[in-house]
Amino acid sequence: MSADVDIRPSAGRAFRAILWxxxxxxxxxxxxxxxxxxxxxxxxxxxxAKVLNAGGYVTDDYAHLLLPGIVALTAFLTALQTVSFPLxxxxxFTREIxxxxxxxxxxxxxxxxxxxxxxxxxxxxxxxxFPVGALVLGSAPWHADxxxxxxVSLILGSWVGAGIGLxxxxxxxxxxxxxxxxxxxxxxxxxxxxxxxxxxxxSMRWFQVVTAFNPLTYLSEVVRAAVVPDVPHIAPxxxxxxxxxxxxxxxxxxxxxxxxxxxx
Amino acid sequence: MSAAVEVRDLVKRYPKRDVNAVDGLxxxxxxxxxxxxxxxxxxxxxxxxxxxxxxxxxxxxxxxVAGIDVVRDPVAARRLFAVVPQQSNLDRSLTPRxxxxxxAAYHGYPRAERNARAATLLDEFGLAEQADVxxxxxxxxxxxxxxxxxxxxxxxxxxxxxxxxxxLDPQSRIFMWERVRDLRxxxxxxxxxxHDMDEAAEMCDRVGIVDxxxxxxLDTPAGLTRGVAGQGVLDLSVTxxxxxxxDKLIAALTDVAGVSxxxxxxxxxxxxxxxxxxxxxxxxxxxxxxxRSATVTDxxxxxxxxxxxxxxxxxxxxx
Numbered sequence: 394m395s396a397d398v399d400i401r402p403s404a405g406r407a408f409r410a411i412l413w414x415x416x417x418x419x420x421x422x423x424x425x426x427x428x429x430x431x432x433x434x435x436x437x438x439x440x441x442a443k444v445l446n447a448g449g450y451v452t453d454d455y456a457h458l459l460l461p462g463i464v465a466l467t468a469f470l471t472a473l474q475t476v477s478f479p480l481x482x483x484x485x486f487t488r489e490i491x492x493x494x495x496x497x498x499x500x501x502x503x504x505x506x507x508x509x510x511x512x513x514x515x516x517x518x519x520x521x522x523f524p525v526g527a528l529v530l531g532s533a534p535w536h537a538d539x540x541x542x543x544x545v546s547l548i549l550g551s552w553v554g555a556g557i558g559l560x561x562x563x564x565x566x567x568x569x570x571x572x573x574x575x576x577x578x579x580x581x582x583x584x585x586x587x588x589x590x591x592x593x594x595x596s597m598r599w600f601q602v603v604t605a606f607n608p609l610t611y612l613s614e615v616v617r618a619a620v621v622p623d624v625p626h627i628a629p630x631x632x633x634x635x636x637x638x639x640x641x642x643x644x645x646x647x648x649x650x651x652x653x654x655x656x657x
Numbered sequence: 658m659s660a661a662v663e664v665r666d667l668v669k670r671y672p673k674r675d676v677n678a679v680d681g682l683x684x685x686x687x688x689x690x691x692x693x694x695x696x697x698x699x700x701x702x703x704x705x706x707x708x709x710x711x712x713x714x715x716x717x718x719x720x721x722v723a724g725i726d727v728v729r730d731p732v733a734a735r736r737l738f739a740v741v742p743q744q745s746n747l748d749r750s751l752t753p754r755x756x757x758x759x760x761a762a763y764h765g766y767p768r769a770e771r772n773a774r775a776a777t778l779l780d781e782f783g784l785a786e787q788a789d790v791x792x793x794x795x796x797x798x799x800x801x802x803x804x805x806x807x808x809x810x811x812x813x814x815x816x817x818x819x820x821x822x823x824x825l826d827p828q829s830r831i832f833m834w835e836r837v838r839d840l841r842x843x844x845x846x847x848x849x850x851x852h853d854m855d856e857a858a859e860m861c862d863r864v865g866i867v868d869x870x871x872x873x874x875l876d877t878p879a880g881l882t883r884g885v886a887g888q889g890v891l892d893l894s895v896t897x898x899x900x901x902x903x904d905k906l907i908a909a910l911t912d913v914a915g916v917s918x919x920x921x922x923x924x925x926x927x928x929x930x931x932x933x934x935x936x937x938x939x940x941x942x943x944x945x946x947x948x949r950s951a952t953v954t955d956x957x958x959x960x961x962x963x964x965x966x967x968x969x970x971x972x973x974x975x976x
Contacts, residue, residue, distance in 0.1 A: 403765065404732065410762035418750040488746035492807070495710065496763035497735045657671070657713050 404498035408506055411493050415510040430471045430518040431525060434463045439529050441588065457534040461620040462587035464522045465613040468547050470582070472515035472554030473561075476507050476647075480562030481570060484654050494655050504651040508555045508644065515551030539619030542629060546619060549636040550612030556640055557581075557608075559647025563654050585609025590617065592625040608639040659724040661815050661846035662686035662709060667718035669704050669870075677716070678704045680870030686863075688814075691837065691847045693861035695854070695963075697971050701870035702850045706817055709848075710740045723814040736764065738815040739808035743823060745800040747792045753803050754779060754788040757810050764811035771810070778806040782836070798829030805836060816840060818849040822856060834860055854964040858882075864963070868971045882961045889935040890965065891942060892957040894926040898950035903927070906951060913941050926955070935959070 419426055442456035483490035493503050527533030565573045584600075584607045591614055594601035604610045615632035617624050662685065669679040679701045686692040696702045707713030708720050711731035720727050723737040748756050754775055761771035779785045782802040787795070795803065801821065808816055818837070822830045837847055837860065851857050857864055858878040865875040874881055893910075897903055907919040907927055915933040922928050931938055935958035946953055 406765045407763050410759065410765075413762070414748075414751075414759050421750070487749060488742070488744065489748050489750075491740075491742065491746040492748065492760060493763065494712070495735055495740060497732050497765070499732060655712070657707070 404502060407496045407498040408502050411496060411498075411503065411506045412509060414493075415506070416513070419510075419514060426514070427521065429474070430467060430514075431521055434467045434522060435525060435529060437588075438463050438526055442530055456530045457532075457621055458590065458617065458624055459588060460523075460526045460530060460533055461616045462589075462613045463526060464519050464620075465547075465550060465609065465616040466582065466585065466587040467522045468515040468519040468551045469554040469585070469609050469612055470578075471518040472511040472551035473558035473578075475511040475514045476555050476558030477562035477565075478570075480507065480559070481565055481567050484563070485567045490655075500652060500655050501648050503655070504559060504648045507559060507651075508552065508647075511555030511558060512548060512551045515554060516547060519547050519551075534621045536620050536622060539622065543616060543619035546612060546615040546629075546633065546636070549633060549640060550609075550616075553608045553612070553636055553640045553643060556643025556647050560643050560650055563647060563650030581607060581609060586613040590614070590624050591627055608636060611635040660685045660721070661688045661690065661723060662692070662848060663719070663721045664705065664709070665719040667705065667708060667720055668716045669701075669708060669713060670716045677870050679708070679715075681718070682867065682870060682872055684865050684872055684875055686815075686846060686848055688846055689841060689844055690862045691841055691849070691860055693857040693864040694848065694850045694867060695852075695857055695864055695967060696850075696867035700868045700971070702867055703819065704870075705867070706740075706819060706848070706850065710738060710817055711735060736811065737813060738817060739811065739813035740817045741801070741804045741808050741819065741821060743819040743821075745797075745804065747795075747800060747803060747807075749792050751792070752789050753784060753792055753795070756792065756803065757807050760807045761810040766811070774810055778809055782806045783832070798825050798832075801825060801829065801833065802836075805833075809840075813845065815846045815848065818847060820851055821849055822851070822853060830856075854962060854967055858963040866967060866970050873970045874966070878963050881966045882963060889931050889958065889960045891929040891931060891935045891938055892922070892926050892955075892959065893929070893942065893946070893953060894955035895946060896952040896954065898952075901949055901951065906946065906949065909945050909949065910942055913938065913945060915941075930961070930965075 438459060442451065442459045445451045446453065446456060480490070490503070494500060496503075523533060561573065561577065584604045586604050586607075587609065591601065591604060591610055594604065611627065611632040614627040615629050615636070618626045618629045618632070664685070665683050667679050667682040668677055670677045682701065682705060694702045694705065704713055708715045709722055709727055711727050711734055715728055722734050725734040725737060727734045748759065751759060757775035757778060758771045761774060766774070776785070779788045782805065784799065784803060784806065787799070792800070792803075821837070822833055825833065834856075840847060849861070861878060863875065863877055864881060866873045866881075895903070895906060897906055903921060907921065910916060910927065910929055911919045915931055915938050917930045917932050919927055919929045929938070929942065939956060939958070943953055943956075
């Protein structure tokens with residue numbers, strides 16, 4: 394062993410190297426990443442807020458209500474997909490994760506790294522969505538006082554998305570990818586109060602109850618509370634609390650699943 | 658100096674299975690040795706390697722690699738061993754050179770040193786020309802070489818190779834074995850699994866034969882072939898006389914002095930395992946067969962091989 398090499402490389406250094414690998418790969422495929430995360434929400438924004446508005450079906454206010462919801466959706470889904478899709482492949486066909494599982498750090502930290510990367514990528518996608526969304530709409534709502542709440546809620550929300558992604562990524566066999574994602578992802582997207590404020594569902598009580606079980610609802614609500622506080626919303630503290638609880642829950646579930654896949 | 662690998666009373670039972678995958682296995686690998694772990698599919702080789710490389714949790718027993726308890730301190734153990742799996746697990750998002758560099762980064766090597774080591778190893782493994790292409794373009798042999806180079810990046814003391822030459826062309830196989838011998842000469846202990854008995858006989862200092870999770874034999878290849886199956890074999894292609902049958906011929910041949918036992922091979926010929934040199938028994942065997950009016954069409958002498966030992970110990974049943 395050569396003299397200038399640390400005899401005991403620290404787990405912290407291994408963690409940073411693994412995170413750097415993922416950031417490096419994201420950077421290498423940045424345009425692919427951007428298309429992956431931004432295209433779908435942009436089309437949604439364009440059709441619902443612009444096209445329907447031009448036809449007179451929705452008002453200008455709706456555009457301002459939709460943008461924060463779409464930002465929440467983008468962050469949430471980016472985090473979820475950053476973890477789940479690659480993990481399913483890395484554990485089965487490509488086995489790419491093995492080299493990292495054999496790095497000198499506790500195995501659960503490899504899962505924590507996946508969550509960390511997911512939050513970073515989700516925040517990047519949210520940062521991109523605001524200006525691009527504003528370009529599509531011609532204007533964007535802005536509320537400077539809500540900035541801290543916005544950042545905190547996006548971090549927590551993408552953590553929840555990443556936790557769900559980790560749970561799915563370690564539970565779903567590769568042969569079931571398309572089925573499970575159709576069955577889980579689509580309902581998750583449309584019951585998450587992204588395209589409508591939760592309080593507006595009073596007249597559809599059953600649907601309001603259904604949406605209350607989706608963590609994304611609370612992210613959408615708190616992002617709207619930060620950006621367009623005039624729209625009636627669930628109290629931010631309730632939203633943050635639900636996000637913290639569900640983030641903890643899904644992280645625990647996901648790490649358990651990860652350990653089961655990593656060690657037999 | 659402590660053993661490179663030590664396995665004591667190792668047991669692994671997977672959930673919902675009623676037999677142990679590894680069932681009280683014990684063996685020791687000395688530093689600087691090339692050690693072969695042989696066994697039919699499902700014998701427990703991969704599970705044993707899995708425990709030693711911290712990917713499988715042992716049910717009971719002890720396992721150490723380079724003196725570190727892999728069960729109690731897996732993180733420390735990972736610094737000291739490296740694994741080359743049978744199927745490629747290279748990082749397809751990275752180039753070959755980056756595969757090496759990032760591996761060293763995971764192990765805490767500073768940038769300048771990991772780049773220098775990557776360049777040296779790429780050169781040594783004949784990959785310098787194709788170091789910056791896509792990993793997907795690599796052939797099986799190149800991927801295998803790159804994985805060994807990657808394993809060497811963090812200077813392990815023990816290298817685990819899982820069926821390293823399966824599916825390789827003869828050139829790649831020869832190159833692979835030169836590299837493995839070279840590693841031993843640098844003091845790296847090599848533990849490998851293989852189904853290629855000739856290869857194991859030629860390469861390994863010692864061989865352990867495993868089946869049903871238990872160690873059946875452990876010795877040098879020469880020691881195993883000498884001890885278990887006698888001196889040599891005599892293969893006879895015979896057509897029995899009308900009214901006679903081949904089993905009776907085998908029984909008669911087994912009575913010849915110097916024949917330990919006989920069996921019918923898949924190709925219809927008779928194999929005799931001998932306690933003496935094969936040359937001295939051709940005459941007596943042919944005499945017995947002539948006396949029964951059987952026609953001998955071919956005679957082949959051979960010394961026992963590791964494959965004979967392997968079949969002798971683990972049987973002919975398909976797994």
